[in-house]
Amino acid sequence: MPKKTLTFALMDPPFENERTTTALRLIEAACRKGHNVNVFAYEGAVFMPFAHQKQHANSVKGTDLENENHPLTRIWVAELQQLAADKGGRLDWVNCGLCVDERGANDAITGIRRGSPADLVQFIEGSDNSLVIATR
Amino acid sequence: MVKKVLNIVSQGFRAIYEEQDDTILWLVHAMKNAGSDVSILLQGSAVTYIDTAQECPKLTFGAWKQSNPPNIIHDIEAMITKGISLYYVENDALARGVPAERIVKGVKPVKTSEVPGLFHKFDLVHQW
Numbered sequence: 402m403p404k405k406t407l408t409f410a411l412m413d414p415p416f417e418n419e420r421t422t423t424a425l426r427l428i429e430a431a432c433r434k435g436h437n438v439n440v441f442a443y444e445g446a447v448f449m450p451f452a453h454q455k456q457h458a459n460s461v462k463g464t465d466l467e468n469e470n471h472p473l474t475r476i477w478v479a480e481l482q483q484l485a486a487d488k489g490g491r492l493d494w495v496n497c498g499l500c501v502d503e504r505g506a507n508d509a510i511t512g513i514r515r516g517s518p519a520d521l522v523q524f525i526e527g528s529d530n531s532l533v534i535a536t537r
Numbered sequence: 538m539v540k541k542v543l544n545i546v547s548q549g550f551r552a553i554y555e556e557q558d559d560t561i562l563w564l565v566h567a568m569k570n571a572g573s574d575v576s577i578l579l580q581g582s583a584v585t586y587i588d589t590a591q592e593c594p595k596l597t598f599g600a601w602k603q604s605n606p607p608n609i610i611h612d613i614e615a616m617i618t619k620g621i622s623l624y625y626v627e628n629d630a631l632a633r634g635v636p637a638e639r640i641v642k643g644v645k646p647v648k649t650s651e652v653p654g655l656f657h658k659f660d661l662v663h664q665w
Contacts, residue, residue, distance in 0.1 A: 415555055422554045422596070429598055461566045462558070462612075470604045472555050472596070480599030487599075 404490065406437040408524040408531035414445030415474040421449065424534045425477050432485040432492060439524040440494040441516070444536065445504075447496040449474040452508040475510050482512050495520045540660040541574045547581040547664070553607040554596055559586065561665045562612055569621050576622040578647070578655065584630040587613055587623070587641040610641060617643040624655065 409428055413420045431438050442449060454473040458466045478494065485492040495516035501507055514520075525531050544565050553559055565575050579586055586609045595603040617623060627637070627646035637646070647655055656662050 416552055416560075418551050419554070421552070425598065426596075432599075459558075459563075461563055461570065462615075464605065468605060469557070471557065472603060474555065476601055477598040480601045484599035 402434065404436055405431075405529040406439065406527060407431050408439040408441065408521075408528040410441045410443060410521060410531065410533045410535075411446040411449070412444045412534070412536040414448045415454075417445075420534055420537075421446075421474065425449075425474070425481065427532070428481055428492070429484065432481055432488060432490060435488040435490045437490045438481075438485060438492045439528060440492065441521040441524055442494065442496045442500075443521075444497070444500050447500045447504060447506045447509075450478040450494060450496070450509045450513045451475055451506050452510050478513075479510050493524075495524075539572065539574045541576070541658070542568075542661045542663060543576050543578055543656065543659040545578045545580060545662065545664045546583040546586075549579075549582040549585045553593070553609065554603075557603075557605055557607045558612055559607075559609060562586070562609070562616065565621065566612070566616050566619065569616070569619055576624070576659070577616070578624045578626070578652070579644075580626040580629050580652075582633070584625045585633060585635060587625055587644050588630075588635045589639050589641060590635075613641050613644065617641075626652065 409424060411424050415421050428438055452475060454475045456466055456471040456473060458464060459469045482492045495514045496509060498515045498517055501515060546561050565577055568575050589610060593606045595606045613623065623644040624647050625644055626649055628649045
């Protein structure tokens with residue numbers, strides 16, 4: 402299968418709905434096949450690679466930190482970066498800079514770029530296809 | 538005397554893979570632990586939370602594997618054990634193909650027409 406370049410525009414913050422997980426699973430499928438993936442994270446989605454996300458125990462369920470092993474989207478994004486590299490592709494993730502500033506989400510994991518709508522334009526122009534997974 | 542609060546959950550499977558539970562069911566359970574008199578009404582797609590046929594496989598992203606996936610049935614049963622009353626709109630379950638025999642035992646059915654009457658049994662109704 403020829404390598405494609407796909408662009409995803411994401412809007413939802415982590416930990417609030419199923420769209421985030423669905424979007425990252427689609428991106429994972431593309432990375433696993435070695436395609437190049439661009440992500441333009443807009444609005445709350447800039448928190449997905451936020452470096453200060455922390456795991457916690459769950460007192461209601463009675464699980465400690467280790468057993469709860471709470472998912473963190475920053476780890477998922479880092480895994481996707483690594484997976485893309487391992488499969489010969491790349492994951493280029495751009496956080497909208499204004500959205501970052503508004504939210505104080507400046508500290509992202511390594512490899513995340515700060516950008517603007519111009520990056521989204523560049524992504525779209527250089528992609529075989531693009532998919533918007535918007536807030537509802 | 539503490540207020541009786543009915544908590545309505547209308548959307549199922551909202552962020553449960555990231556949170557490993559439903560955030561509102563979790564919150565209501567935590568409120569019960571804190572001394573509140575809370576009950577839950579599941580309606581809309583949230584009625585599928587009490588379908589015993591459901592299954593939540595473990596997620597993977599790259600090398601990361603989920604070790605503690607959500608188990609909503611377990612969470613519902615724990616709430617019943619804790620003394621939280623749970624209701625579901627049976628018309629919504631039937632509309633989604635969830636027959637009564639697959640519903641978690643102890644969750645009480647109410648017809649849509651009975652929901653206003655249910656409200657009158659509570660001091661507060663919280664629509665989440």
